[in-house]
Amino acid sequence: MLKVAKHSLENKKLFCFNLSAPFLSQFNTKEVDEMISYSGIVFGNESEAEAYGEVHGLLDGTVHATARKFKLCYLVIFKGFVINTCYEGMLKVAKHSLENKKLFCFNLSAPFLSQFNTKEVDEMISYSGIVFGNESEAEAYGDVHGLLDGTVHATARYIADLPFADGEKRKRLVIITRGKNPLVYTDSFDSEIHQFMVEQFADDQIIDTNGAGDAFAAGFVADYIRGKPMVTSLHSAVRAATYIICRSGFSLGSRDSYLLKINK
Template sequence: MLNLIFALHHRYNLKSNDAILEEDKHLPMSYPEFNQSCAVDASNSWCNCLHRINWKGHRFGEEMKKKALQSGVNVCYYEDESPTGTCAVCVMGHCRSLVANLSAANCYKIDHLRKAENWALVERAKFYYIAGFFLTVSPESIMLVADHAASRKKIFMMNLSAPFICEFFKDVQAKVIPYIDYLFGNETEARTFSKVHGWETENVEEIALKICEWPKGFGTRKRVTVTTQGADPVVVAEDGKVKLFPVIRLPKEKLIDTNGAGDAFVSGFLSQLVLGRPIEDCVKAGCYAANVIIQRSGCTYPEKPDFK
């Protein structure tokens, strides 16, 4: 198996801890090559943060919906004739490289969001979290939700999600940043963001502060930037100041793979934020969730958490 993964990394020129969109040359990764020799898990970024969803077989869409409902997650998917999207995850050593085939996810229409039964869910919510990956599909949908949140003084959050989002979707990303109350990302994404905006710094703390200072177009709530750095401290920038929070140390022999760690961190963070807990508790919960995920293969977790 290790030889296969190394060959895939070499053949497709993949980078560790990276995420890219699938091109024609990557098509064998999504179906024949992986299905014949590897375990296939399917999920997406925002689903990861709500609940870890694992699935096998070919009825991906039906399985994802069934598993989500079983987990208590209320999903209102847009259904399209295109195949459900897939994501090839290559784990080399302990690091993962993602190659996403959006497929049906790339077909989302804002009309689905505007349906009365779906928009009613938006109106009832108090917190909104959207993965940056959605900027490649329907930025108008993001702006519709962002405007709603801002006009009603609700909390709107996003994730930088991947370096290529910051690099190739810079303009649409910049349009939504004034609405963002909490922005998540990792150190690689933060440095890419800094580079494309000409800030000429790779210092994660400086970048976090600069993002916080990006003008907010609405409301009086100040932006909070939360940046993870793998085994290094989490950087939280708020109100012109930076705080560093240590992560949970893990012996190397217990590290299985880093797939889903970022989404797990956000899920733990949000679990406390919605309860009104202080930022320290939010980060602590995020670190706990990420620590659990990296000790397991893929995006899986124990039946019950023991977080206190």
């Protein structure tokens, strides 16, 4: 495990670590800290974070204090469905991200959210550095906000230009997918609306579209947060989504077959 961690750091690859269980921080403190020292992303649940904080003598033993210690949540991606289940928690993470200059991403997720949770969706966008959505979601958002130009291009421009919650001028990237048609993207510092061609394949190759949007977002941010060019990040996003569409459910085959598909 340590060899992989060192290799990742030496070759500028993203290494992720999961706290996994409270007892690991309690009885393998040195090893956990060493893994964290190589990690670009650290995952954990509440009990694991509290155990870590207690072992390290944090006076404020909250999850928030532990997250600040090793800067958890550099990147947070939320699907809009959380709005209906844990909105207050979602809002806390969004505010923490903005206050600590961390990247918060939001997915429009479904047309009905913009239609019936308009206020909450707009509030999430006000904290977001990246907003993802598909064509129907963008159209629903534009319709609810009374945009005279109902195209996805106009909606992407509108979302990109919305103010941040703290009133500061920041970059907000908006990416809208359109099925087999070129996706569109822009940001708050770019007056142009750009298009990016997506991979075309036969209808009989489509097995299951569930999870395609999640795969797209994950593929994009995996490259984007490492400073890869926009086109490279979009290419990875499309490849990841294409891979998932050609499988049943949100699943991966062997790692070799996945990497071959993504990197070809």
